[in-house]
Amino acid sequence: MRFNSFYELIEHYADENDLHPALIFDKNGVKSQMSYYELLKAVETKTDELEKDGKTCLGIFCSPTVECIVTVFAAVRAKKQVVLLDDSLSDETIQKQIASSDIDSLWSADETADDFTDFLTAGVEKDAGRILFFTSGTTSMSKVVVLNEKSLCSSAYNGSAILPLERDDILLCLLPLSHVFGFVCSLLWGLSCGSSVALSRGARSIMTDFAYFTPTAVSLVPMLLGFFMKCKIFNEELKLILIGAGDCPEMVLNAAKRLGKKVCFGYGLTETSSGVALSVSGDSRAMEICPDDSIKIASDGEILIHAPTCIMEGYYKDTESTQEAIKDGYLHSGDLGYLDSNGRLHITGRKKEMLVLPSGTKIFLPEYEAALSRALGNSELAVILLNERPVLVINEKEEARERALEIIKEEMKKHPRANQVADVIFTENKLPRTATGKIKRWEIQKTEEEKNGKNDKG
Numbered sequence: 001m002r003f004n005s006f007y008e009l010i011e012h013y014a015d016e017n018d019l020h021p022a023l024i025f026d027k028n029g030v031k032s033q034m035s036y037y038e039l040l041k042a043v044e045t046k047t048d049e050l051e052k053d054g055k056t057c058l059g060i061f062c063s064p065t066v067e068c069i070v071t072v073f074a075a076v077r078a079k080k081q082v083v084l085l086d087d088s089l090s091d092e093t094i095q096k097q098i099a100s101s102d103i104d105s106l107w108s109a110d111e112t113a114d115d116f117t118d119f120l121t122a123g124v125e126k127d128a129g130r131i132l133f134f135t136s137g138t139t140s141m142s143k144v145v146v147l148n149e150k151s152l153c154s155s156a157y158n159g160s161a162i163l164p165l166e167r168d169d170i171l172l173c174l175l176p177l178s179h180v181f182g183f184v185c186s187l188l189w190g191l192s193c194g195s196s197v198a199l200s201r202g203a204r205s206i207m208t209d210f211a212y213f214t215p216t217a218v219s220l221v222p223m224l225l226g227f228f229m230k231c232k233i234f235n236e237e238l239k240l241i242l243i244g245a246g247d248c249p250e251m252v253l254n255a256a257k258r259l260g261k262k263v264c265f266g267y268g269l270t271e272t273s274s275g276v277a278l279s280v281s282g283d284s285r286a287m288e289i290c291p292d293d294s295i296k297i298a299s300d301g302e303i304l305i306h307a308p309t310c311i312m313e314g315y316y317k318d319t320e321s322t323q324e325a326i327k328d329g330y331l332h333s334g335d336l337g338y339l340d341s342n343g344r345l346h347i348t349g350r351k352k353e354m355l356v357l358p359s360g361t362k363i364f365l366p367e368y369e370a371a372l373s374r375a376l377g378n379s380e381l382a383v384i385l386l387n388e389r390p391v392l393v394i395n396e397k398e399e400a401r402e403r404a405l406e407i408i409k410e411e412m413k414k415h416p417r418a419n420q421v422a423d424v425i426f427t428e429n430k431l432p433r434t435a436t437g438k439i440k441r442w443e444i445q446k447t448e449e450e451k452n453g454k455n456d457k458g
Contacts, residue, residue: 003153003192006073007043013194014040022191023066024170024198024213026205031212033196034066042066046074053105056123057081059098059116061108062177064199069187071107072177076149081128086178087112095119101132101144101316132316133180135270144316145270147180154309155273156188158290162278163242163264165193165217170237172215174200174224181245181360184274185219185266189242210235217241222248223359229255242266243284244275245360247347249388253284267347271331273310277345286344295345296330302351303337304330353441355385361418363390365441368419375411376404380431384445386452389422393444396426 003009010022013036021033034042050058058075062068062084075082083101085094087108098106098116104123106113131147165171171190175182190197198213200206210218210233217240220228225243228234229252241256244266256263265284268275276295277287289295293307305311306329314322325332336349350356355363365383372392373379380395396404405424412420425448432440 001192002157005077005149005153007040007077009153009188009192010036010040010043010073013191020167020194021196023069024196025066026199026201026212036194039070042070043073043077046070047077050075050078050080055080055105056126056128057083057101057103057105057121059083059085059101059103059106059113061085061087061106061112063087063109064173064177064202065109066199067109068107068177069199075107076129076131079127079129081124081130081132083132084134084178084183086134086176088176091115097134097144130313133178133183133270143318143321145180146313146316147270147273148313151273151310151312152180152184152188153192154292155184155268155275156192158292158310159185159189159266159275159278160193161291162280162288163240165190165195165240167194169193169195169217169240170198170213170215171195172198172200172209172213172218174206174209175219175221179245179360180270180274181219181221181266181268185242185244189219190217207231207233210238219244221245221358221360222252223357225256226252226358234259234261240264242278244268246356246358248284248358250284267335267345269305269331269333271312271325272305272307273312276305276307276310279344281344283344285346286340286342287346288344295339297338298332300351301336301338301348303333303335303345303347305333306330355383355390357385357390357418358388359418361416363419371414372408372411375407378404382431382439382441382444383421384441384448386423386445386448390419391423391425391448392421393425393427393431393448395429395431398426398428401426 016037019035022036022039023034025032058080060072083103094116098119099121102121102124104120106116133145135143135145173186175186177183187197198215200209214235214237216237219242222243238261240262242264253263265279266275267277267287275290276293277289279287292309296304298304311331334351335347336351337345337347339345353365369383372381382393383390384393408424432443
């Protein structure tokens with residue numbers, strides 16, 4: 001069913017005499033639940049509180065807790081500008097995010113918010129009603145995407161129209177709510193169907209959450225799917241796995257299917273409030289276009305998306321980037337693909353110069369490689385994706401390689417572990433370049449993949 005607001009969604013399923021849980025969670029070691037009616041009343045109470053505080057822009061450190069979800073829904077209903085923050089980021093990054101999004105108040109389930117009160121700003125105009133998400137990627141390349149509750153609810157409708165959940169389903173919420181895939185596909189998807197959403201007990205309990213909550217559905221990034229498959233922790237009741245936010249190796253998808261689980265792959269962007277297409281036909285690479293959206297393929301293969309109900313309002317305070325991204329009503333995704341004879345979407349690569357790791361983490365290659373080049377004093381290098389891991393290929397004399405490895409090791413300390421190169425390949429050959437002097441990364445990629453294939457065959 002289509003909803004225009006979070007409150008309208010909850011209100012639709014709220015019945016004082018119906019105890020069907022909206023949220024299932026752990027409270028002091030006891031499995032507890034909150035009905036849709038109880039959630040509605042909690043949001044109303046929190047709305048009244050927030051309307052009286054005189055603040056206009058609330059930064060929320062997201063956590064899989066009832067209090068966090070209530071606060072998000074209430075803050076939006078109070079027409080504040082709401083900014084969803086990730087407390088796993090560095091302090092410096094969070095400080096920049098607070099400043100760039102005009103936050104004048106903070107909320108967290110613990111004491112995290114207290115650490116950043118000195119960086120608050122003057123806020124925004126009253127009744128803004130915007131919801132801001134930061135795109136994933138390296139810090140300097142991250143953009144602030146302006147969405148709203150209607151676009152997010154529309155995205156949840158889009159997904160559930162193709163891949164519906166039943167009232168008795170339990171959707172396990174494991175993904176960060178500060179990212180749009182987690183917010184829509186780990187939370188709103190379940191609530192929009194009137195199902196129950198089980199809130200993860202956190203990183204320390206992630207290995208036992210499936211047994212504890214016995215979910216029937218879960219949304220995961222590829223890295224988590226591979227990890228859970230290896231650890232064999234899926235419960236028998238789990239019947240549906242939705243994968244998104246990054247490419248997933250075919251062998252992992254097939255292994256999950258062999259367990260008797262329905263595995264679907266989703267494609268979407270923060271700029272489209274998450275999902276645009278979903279695979280439901282059995283072929284994980286052939287995705288049905290969501291009902292509110294349409295797609296056309298540009299002459300260079302770029303995927304152009306028309307998503308009138310789900311498209312972003314724009315990048316926050318960045319008109320130029322917004323105009324570059326949205327032209328004639330179509331979002332230029334930066335992804336490459338094609339539509340098959342059945343109108344299903346296939347993704348073939350990235351037009352933008354970035355690597356997308358199985359975890360969903362993105363490495364923006366120009367700045368990443370530039371930093372390595374400066375540190376090494378060598379521009380003959382490129383970073384490619386090999387066996388799902390970032391690998392540095394560098395033309396360096398043999399006598400200088402030991403020193404180069406030391407420099408690379410120090411440079412990698414500046415990056416999150418997920419973004420660090422997993423291996424270094426030295427070559428005595430100059431790297432291939434175009435007529436204008438740009439390195440042909442695709443040619444290096446192909447060469448190393450061919451070498452790797454030969455090595456795998458023994």
